[in-house]
Amino acid sequence: MKGSLLACQGKSALEALINFAYNGNLAIDQQNVQSLLMGASFLQLQSIKDACCTFLRERLHPKNCLGVRQFAETMMCAVLYDAANSFIHQHFVEVSLSEEFLALPLEDVLELVSRDELNVKSEEQVFEAALAWVRYDREQRGPCLPELLSNIRLPLCRPQFLSDRVQQDDLVRCCHKCRDLVDEAKDYHLMPERRPHLPAFRTRPRCCTSIAGLIYAVGGLNSAANFYAGDSLNVVEVFDPIANRWEKCHPMTTARSRVGVAVVNGLLYAIGGYDGQLRLSTVEAYNPETDTWTRVGSMNSKRSAMGTVVLDGQIYVCGGYDGNSSLNSVETYSPETDKWTVVTPMSSNRSAAGVTIFEGRIYVSGGHDGLQIFSTVEHYNHHTATWHPAASMLNKRCRHGAASLGSKMFVCGGYDGSGFLSIAEMYSSVADQWCLIVPMHTRRSRVSLVASCGRLYAVGGYDGQSNLSSVEMYDPETDRWTFMAPMACHEGGVGVGCIPLLTI
Known part of the structure; x- marks a missing residue:
């Protein structure tokens, strides 16, 4: 203009x-x-x-x-x-206190409280917002409460909150349908075996990928490393997307490349990997408040190049390579018990696959089994402990990045058996199909992809000649990739995790 x-x-x-x-x-x-x-x-x-x-x-x-x-x-x-x-x-909590929110019609409130993307510390904040809306015009809106509560994830509220706050509210007490919903939520805590029979969306944690978070790059390889070998690192650094700056953190106790990274309750977990000689089963956790690492319980299997995600406060690792073969096994870790448990394996052996949480399910894309590279995708329903096929990617790929942002899932980069890729794809569950988005500026195998501030960050990788310290940011609103500040201490092969700024 x-x-x-x-x-x-x-x-x-x-x-x-x-x-x-x-x-x-x-x-x-x-x-x-x-x-x-x-x-x-x-x-x-x-x-x-x-x-x-x-x-x-x-x-x-x-x-x-x-x-x-x-x-x-x-x-x-x-x-x-x-x-x-x-x-x-x-900013849902602040918005729910506004006059505009209290004046919304029912259908708009229902749509809003149903959204996965709400940034709330707990489901209790959504309940309080809905109740405030009802009480604003109690006579007219009181009959709407059962429909509102059915769209709130009451099972994710604390048992004490359900008993002392929700169940005791006079609007809830005088409504049979509301009391039934409270009973369902209490059963979720009292009888875990019934959880698979509950409506899936009511037990799915919300995930707001638009909030700012610090991106941690963990382990990886040095600049002398080539595609097949190299020195693993214990180096850790953190990226502030707002300041566009990297800073060094305290190193891990163990050198790890092809490492899995997960964030639970504000702690960063470095899982398995390769130390230059052996595949690892060991795990250590980083506390950003104290800048210290602590060993925690080890996995049942040694594995590197696996996918790592968090669902319902549990860490899941999928597939990987144990030094002899690609794996189809899946394990889950409880921070409360410090124990790993084996769950239903994937339908295919997959090493170097892309793994992310999308719409309350674990999606695993591509990877290889040692003989072939896949374009296939499968997803895991943790309520029923079953795997199901999904639409295949447009391109076969392994060692690629995968992440979810809003209502879409993305993959980028990787290796297809003949070349190193810059191409990227986006998946919509509504259409159950993949479509191409603009490619990255750089070919990146062994790239990590993570969401923060409503953007995607492709970190490091290998372009066929050298390991990369560069970082690209994808803006879904403009469909463009932009170079950001490069890593200061790493040259590719890193694991990444994002800790929301609100939690540290």
């Missing part, structure tokens, strides 16, 4: 549009931005429409974001709508 954008007061939308036509300057303020946007839409002045959307986007606040989202939907401004939606999810 030519000209400058000047924030000023007291100009009408018509006067602002006339001024723009004559001198290329556009004056936008809080009073005229909506009128300007409507006029620009009617006259098909895309540059002014974009400028108004940017103005509103930069001024999103818990007290106005719901109204901005509604206005963006009316004006068919997709980028502004998505930005407001993401802001609402990220």
Whole structure:
């Protein structure tokens, strides 16, 4: 857009549009931005429409974001709508205290409290928000409470909260359907064997990938390493996406490449890997508050190049390589008991697969079994302990990055048996299909992919000639990859984990 954008007061939308036509300057303020946007839409002045959307986007606040989202939907401004939606999810607790939230119609509240992306410390905050909405107009909204509670994940509330707060509320006590939902939630805690029979969405933890988090790069290989060998490292460094800066942390007690990394309760776990001579079963946990590592319980199997994820507060490791063959075995770790338990194996032996949590399931993509590289995908339902096939990727690949962001799952890079890849794909469960997105700037095998701040970060890798310290960031709103600050202490092969800033 030519000209400058000047924030000023007291100009009408018509006067602002006339001024723009004559001198290329556009004056936008809080009073005229909506009128300007409507006029620009009617006259098909895309540059002014974009400028108004940017103005509103930069001024999103818990007290106005719901109204901005509604206005963006009316004006068919997709980028502004998505930005407001993401802001609402990220700041849900503050938004739920606003007059805009209390004035929402039932269908909008139902849609909001159902979202996986809500950024809440506990499900109890969602319950309190819903109850506040009902009490705002108790006579009219009281009958809506059963439908609201059925969309809240009551089983994920603490037993004490269910007994002392939810069950004792007078609105809940006088409603049979509400009491049934409370009983269902209590059964979840009292009788774990019945959990597979509960509606899956009510026991699925929420996951907000738009909040800021610090990205930790763990272990990996030095610059002298080639595709087949190299020195494993115990080095750890942390990246602040907002400051675009890396800093060194205390090293692990053991050197580990092809290491699994997981984050639970604000602790970073380094799992298994290869120390340069042996595949490892050992595990150690990092506390960012004390900058220290502590050994915890070891896995049942030695493994490197496995997938590692967290679901319902448990760490899962899938497949990998034990020094002799690719594995199909899966183990889960409980931080409370410090024990590893073997669960249902995958349908295929998979080493160097992409593994991520998507819509409450563990998705495993690609990888290899020592003979062939896969494009196939399978997912695990932890309630029924069963694996199911999903749509295959467009490209076979191993040693690739995989991560979820919002309502989509992504894979990038890897190796297809003949070349090192920069191509990336995105999966939608609604369409049950993959589609290509813009490729990375760099070919990256052994790349790690992680979500933070509503963006994806592809960290390190190997381009066919050397290990990489470079990092690329993918913005789903613009479908572009951008280089970020390179790692300071690593050259490829790292494991990564993201610790939300709220937890440290």
